[in-house]
Amino acid sequence: MMVENAANHADSSRHPQDGPHCDLKFKVDETAFVAEISMNLVFLDWLLEFKREDSERIDPSELPALKPTLLAYFAAQMPVSIDAVRVEPSLRALSVNDPDEVLLPLFPTSGWRGLRKVSFELAYPLKTPPNEIALVWPAYPPDLLSVLPSKPPLEIAAEWTADGLRSQLLFTRTEPGFTWHRPSGGIDARLESVPTPPPPQPLVPAWASMAIGLFIVSFAAAALSRKSPRVALGAGLLAASVVLVVRPTGPAMLSFGTRAPRTLPEADAREVFESLHANIYRAFDYDLERTIYDALERSVSGALLEETYLSVRRTLVMEEEGGAVSRVQAVRPVWTRLESEGEIEFGGVRVPAFTVDARWQVDGRVIHWGHAHTRTNEYDGRFVVVALGSGWRIHDAEITRQERIDADAITPTQPSEDEEL
Numbered sequence: 001m002m003v004e005n006a007a008n009h010a011d012s013s014r015h016p017q018d019g020p021h022c023d024l025k026f027k028v029d030e031t032a033f034v035a036e037i038s039m040n041l042v043f044l045d046w047l048l049e050f051k052r053e054d055s056e057r058i059d060p061s062e063l064p065a066l067k068p069t070l071l072a073y074f075a076a077q078m079p080v081s082i083d084a085v086r087v088e089p090s091l092r093a094l095s096v097n098d099p100d101e102v103l104l105p106l107f108p109t110s111g112w113r114g115l116r117k118v119s120f121e122l123a124y125p126l127k128t129p130p131n132e133i134a135l136v137w138p139a140y141p142p143d144l145l146s147v148l149p150s151k152p153p154l155e156i157a158a159e160w161t162a163d164g165l166r167s168q169l170l171f172t173r174t175e176p177g178f179t180w181h182r183p184s185g186g187i188d189a190r191l192e193s194v195p196t197p198p199p200p201q202p203l204v205p206a207w208a209s210m211a212i213g214l215f216i217v218s219f220a221a222a223a224l225s226r227k228s229p230r231v232a233l234g235a236g237l238l239a240a241s242v243v244l245v246v247r248p249t250g251p252a253m254l255s256f257g258t259r260a261p262r263t264l265p266e267a268d269a270r271e272v273f274e275s276l277h278a279n280i281y282r283a284f285d286y287d288l289e290r291t292i293y294d295a296l297e298r299s300v301s302g303a304l305l306e307e308t309y310l311s312v313r314r315t316l317v318m319e320e321e322g323g324a325v326s327r328v329q330a331v332r333p334v335w336t337r338l339e340s341e342g343e344i345e346f347g348g349v350r351v352p353a354f355t356v357d358a359r360w361q362v363d364g365r366v367i368h369w370g371h372a373h374t375r376t377n378e379y380d381g382r383f384v385v386v387a388l389g390s391g392w393r394i395h396d397a398e399i400t401r402q403e404r405i406d407a408d409a410i411t412p413t414q415p416s417e418d419e420e421l
Contacts, residue, residue: 197387
């Protein structure tokens with residue numbers, strides 16, 4: 001389920017990008033809805049007019065003059081409604097960066113104006129936790145890297161964090177608006193439903209034990225009262241029949257032994273695995289580590305939990321791109337085959353289990369320097385799924401092939417031992 005490390009290195013050669021860019025992050029916390037905005041001077045100069053001593057830079061002493069200009073622009077041009085009420089922002093944390101001169105050759109068109117950024121926050125106060133937030137992003141400068149004679153407007157990528165969940169947005173001139181609704185339910189409400197394992201079947205069910213017992217008692221009582229064998233047999237059968245009608249299942253304490261687990265149809269095994277597998281990806285939509293762990297516990301067994309968390313985090317966070325994070329947009333099963341089923345040893349007891357071979361594709365999107373890049377990877381793997389008291393869980397996993405298959409695909413690589421699912 002990871003984003004391929006070699007692909008990450010290939011993409012890093014395209015970053016940063018010349019021309020205007022704007023990094024957007026939206027967050028909903030207890031006291032405010034906050035828009036974190038960082039734009040280079042190319043973007044800023046397209047956005048509004050701000051006179052300064054040096055067109056290539058903004059001196060920190062000039063920031064107080066820029067603050068009211070920025071606030072007036074966004075208050076007018078980026079309307080924000082919280083629970084259907086228009087809210088005005090305050091502007092805070094205004095700063096300008098000191099860029100690395102080593103990156104300057106990457107900006108032949110923009111020069112220092114492409115590297116220097118102004119960063120600030122727009123804060124919209126909250127009196128109570130909101131149920132709905134709506135906004136419209138207003139600015140779409142031309143894409144200077146486009147090969148088209150008439151430069152099309154940029155698409156503006158953004159990240160939204162609220163209620164511990166992270167998602168990615170893409171604003172365009174034709175679709176500039178976004179409305180967030182507070183999700184209902186907890187972790188389980190966001191995960192796919194996984195069928196429950198079939199209950200263990202006793203060798204002698206409770207109803208049989210009870211019917212046999214009452215048959216013996218009734219037959220013996222009739223025999224002791226010197227009834228004919230036919231009458232005694234009839235009394236026993238009648239008592240057993242009454243039991244089956246009144247208590248068709250019988251008390252569980254009267255069950256004896258355990259049968260071998262029932263054979264799981266391949267369609268059911270495929271549904272179980274694909275639901276568990278998809279839920280592993282969904283766990284990483286959350287922002288807090290403990291919540292990710294809680295979500296993962298619903299899909300993988302304890303022995304695999306920490307390994308899955310660490311390996312997926314390692315592949316999603318790309319240090320060579322300054323910590324840019326890939327978010328999974330879609331998971332598509334290509335095929336899933338049931339290879340075997342039976343029982344395995346787990347925690348000192350025998351539990352039902354099955355093994356599947358699978359192939360699937362993952363679409364991931366990386367937001368970096370204000371741009372979004374999508375990649376698709378295809379994987380083959382083998383998985384062992386076990387039935388625990390808490391439900392089906394992935395117990396073991398082995399990735400046997402990974403390949404990038406989108407338009408910018410690179411040479412396939414073999415997965416390393418620490419790459420997971």
